[in-house]
Amino acid sequence: MESAITQVSLLENYRSVRAQTQFLCDPLEIEDFVVQPVVDVSPLKWHLGHTTWFFETFVLKPNVDNYKEFNPKYPLLFNSYYISAGDRWTRENRGQLTRPTVKEVFEYRSYVNQQMEAFLQQDVSDEVENVVVLGLNHEQQHQELFLYDIKRILGDNPLHPVYRKDGKASENKVIQTEWLEVQEGTYDVGFEGEGFHFDNEEGRHKVFLHAYQIASGLVTNGEYLEFMRDGGYANHMLWLAEAWDWVNENNINAPRYWSQADGGDWWNYTLHGFEKVNMNDPLCHISYYEAEAFARWKGCRLPTEQEWEIACNTFSSPRSKEMNFVEERNFRTVRTEDYDFLGNVWEWTSSPYVSYPYYNPPAGALGEYNGKFMVNQMVLRGGSFATPRNHIRTTYRNFFHPHLRWMFSGIRLAKHI
The missing domain is CATH 1.20.120 (Four Helix Bundle (Hemerythrin (Met), subunit A))
Known part of the structure; x- marks a missing residue:
């Protein structure tokens, strides 16, 4: 007892x-x-x-x-x-x-x-x-x-109603993104130890990783706008076949909630109302399809979830006060002095959502919590500005279908060395 x-x-x-x-x-x-x-x-x-x-x-x-x-x-x-x-x-x-x-x-x-x-x-x-x-x-x-x-x-309401008026204003903070290097080697991934975790984090196991570099920050609105201005949404060579169909069938030409009038400034709907897009803020509301196309346009790629986890454990401090979780009550993305591995936006990885070795869902109805969704979805990592700080872990595995983007999702780039 x-x-x-x-x-x-x-x-x-x-x-x-x-x-x-x-x-x-x-x-x-x-x-x-x-x-x-x-x-x-x-x-x-x-x-x-x-x-x-x-x-x-x-x-x-x-x-x-x-x-x-x-x-x-x-x-x-x-x-x-x-x-x-x-x-x-x-x-x-x-x-x-x-x-x-x-x-x-x-x-x-x-x-x-x-x-x-x-x-x-x-x-x-x-x-x-x-x-x-x-x-x-x-x-x-x-x-x-x-x-x-x-x-x-x-x-989508033309009145652009404000959800909260008490959030902090978006800052015009510019932080230079660098490349963080992780050496080739065998690493342990997955949950280990005491404390709550979801069953899909279980099955701690070893993975071999080739040496790679991962960006020290999230892709910003301004960086993504460069992709748009360079015809990113019109260049079929950047897109997976299924993604290219999605772009054309749905007339996709910008991130969710972005709009532009008569070729002028880009605006977007936020939880604080309709605002001009801050080019230095981390990008949000991006599908896996868009994230993968942007990475290809940059000559980079998305990290695997294993690469993301090892990089987060290596470079991020879980006690950092810079992290943008729901407790900060920003209700938006903000630039921070940290590497933004935790908080701000969920980061797409190139990994499909599948079980770890030794995965064993619990018996009964609660065994339906995670395992039954391990098909046709991609893994995201890191939490967002809507995530409670005590809810996230470096082993936390979120997952969504690749076309979805109403969630608070963004991009971190990686590349081979």
Whole structure:
């Protein structure tokens, strides 16, 4: 059994994570919670219901005698992809549901919070604590998705509504990018030690890396604009075949949220409203297709996820105060004095999302958390300005389909020596 001190800490962590979700909701109007413009974006009220359903389904129902569900029909609505946990409402139809209302979803959240508060006042087993901690990290993932979706919902509105007015202004900071060198050798990658981690980080193993160089900073808006002005989106030789089809079928000619009127300055929608693009800020909202084409145009390449991890462990300090995480409340990319391996934007790698050696997903529904998605997706590393600082690790493996770019994604270059 766990000590009372540990249980108090677990309860405090629960309160903190749930309060952060509420903080993200505070600037919104009720209409913002119900929109689903595309299949990749879930209505904001669904995120609130889904993260609440997780604790009700995997913590309270199995461990509280005679637990009474808030609404027995809610699991159908708020289950995402856990086939083992029951039937699910289809993802593309989440925006059709005007009921439950936003008010009712918040009542559901409050009810489960009360039940969790009471449950976490007592000692719980290591196994149950692990599920609670997984649920907290799961909610932190949805907090970041929540911000992606807020920006997608507001970003195409011609009124360019402001999400937050309290963020810091973008600075015109210029930092010279250099090449960091990593020597040839055999390295260990993957999670090792104590503390929370997702199952897809497991299977620590050795990899051989040829000597390589990796950029000391992220690609900036100004650097990417040079690619655009040089006809990057029109040069088929820079693009993978599937990527070239995507560019032409979707009329892609700039990063997501960028726009230009009559050949003038480039502007972009930010969580602070519609602003002129700051050319010194790290680039954001780039697909893998665009990242790969830009790297090819520069005569470089994207790093593998193993190269990224070793470089991050070699050159980045996890205690650096320069890192741009959600706690900084910038809600945008900013240039920092550090190498930006952690925070700011998720960095595309050239690695497909596949399992590590010795990977063994847990049994039951929670085993569906990561492993079932190990196909047709690419790995991103490092976190973003929407990631909680205590949520990221150098071994953290994010993954998205290569055409997506509504998330906070950017580019770091690498090259052979």
